[in-house]
Amino acid sequence: MSRAYDISDFAAFLRKYGDSGRDRVAGTQDPLRDGGRRIRPDHDRQQQSNQSSNRYDRSRTIYRGRGREYLLRDSQVQTLTDLGRFRMVPADDLARFTYRGDRARMESDLGSLSRQGLIEEGSIEGHSSYSTRVLTLTKEGHRLLGQAQIVSNRQTIYHGFVKAKEARHDADLYRLYHKVAREIDAVGGKVRRVILDYELKQELYRKLSRVDPNKKLAYERIRLADQYDLKVVNDKIPVPDLRIEYEDECRDLRRLDLEIATRDYRPQGLAEKAKAGFHLFARQQDHPKLRRVLDTHEITAEIFAL
Numbered sequence: 001m002s003r004a005y006d007i008s009d010f011a012a013f014l015r016k017y018g019d020s021g022r023d024r025v026a027g028t029q030d031p032l033r034d035g036g037r038r039i040r041p042d043h044d045r046q047q048q049s050n051q052s053s054n055r056y057d058r059s060r061t062i063y064r065g066r067g068r069e070y071l072l073r074d075s076q077v078q079t080l081t082d083l084g085r086f087r088m089v090p091a092d093d094l095a096r097f098t099y100r101g102d103r104a105r106m107e108s109d110l111g112s113l114s115r116q117g118l119i120e121e122g123s124i125e126g127h128s129s130y131s132t133r134v135l136t137l138t139k140e141g142h143r144l145l146g147q148a149q150i151v152s153n154r155q156t157i158y159h160g161f162v163k164a165k166e167a168r169h170d171a172d173l174y175r176l177y178h179k180v181a182r183e184i185d186a187v188g189g190k191v192r193r194v195i196l197d198y199e200l201k202q203e204l205y206r207k208l209s210r211v212d213p214n215k216k217l218a219y220e221r222i223r224l225a226d227q228y229d230l231k232v233v234n235d236k237i238p239v240p241d242l243r244i245e246y247e248d249e250c251r252d253l254r255r256l257d258l259e260i261a262t263r264d265y266r267p268q269g270l271a272e273k274a275k276a277g278f279h280l281f282a283r284q285q286d287h288p289k290l291r292r293v294l295d296t297h298e299i300t301a302e303i304f305a306l
Helices: 007-016 074-086 091-097 103-115 139-147 164-170 173-186 197-209 217-227 267-275 284-296
Strands: 002-004 045-048 060-065 068-072 119-123 133-137 190-196 242-247 253-260 279-282 303-305
Touching: 060 139, 068 074, 068 103, 074 103, 074 119, 074 133, 074 139, 074 173, 074 190, 091 103, 091 133, 091 173, 103 119, 133 139, 173 190, 173 242, 173 253, 190 197, 197 217, 267 279, 267 284, 279 284, 284 303
Parallel strands: 002 253, 253 279, 279 303
Antiparallel strands: 045 060, 060 068, 119 133, 190 242, 242 253
């Protein structure tokens, strides 16, 4: 059974990450970390134990895809999975969340993944984040995740860099995910899937393009929005930057829709996102301008600290 997100589910979380909220150091494991590994086919892997005096596990697994073999540690598989789910991840955020601050371990993993042709690096010019170095999957890395069944077939996987403007915005999604996912984990929930706006938009546009011309588009738009637990606002269906699907402690499936607002948002766009019921997050430096927009245009919404 599924139902939309109820604000009471995360009342304490929303209060903590309000305008004056301060982030706490990430120390919990990604709730999706063990989800993909259980479905890997036994005949496609072979465990190899390499003795090492390093502080972290050096055991590797052989994965086969398209006539090639790839030798990967569990931490490298997690990195590939994260890059695939979020398309692009800043190196600093990867070190902080996936490697828990162990940058040396991360750099070792990234070097191996790069040599095997599974990831590539790039940079975001003029990004206000503390990191401009970003990572993404190559086509080869994308194929491996699918062929080796490393992730669930319900999880969409991406590869390659997007346009600079989109990249600057998308670079924050990984950090936002971890902020919310650890709260889901803390209340006994388990993340099952993350959905980016690319996926939702593609599905919605495809279905809208197939609407029978003899039917009234306005009604069909409302019906379609309802299928995806979305709302129609100003004859449009706003789509969140990030949707997290998770099971609560009663195993009911829930959805949480999140949006990253920036100082470049126009008042109308910000109002539509608020009316759609998305939870708005923003970087601290963008809060003053966004608050002025909310006050000036009498938009009822709260913006939480990213």
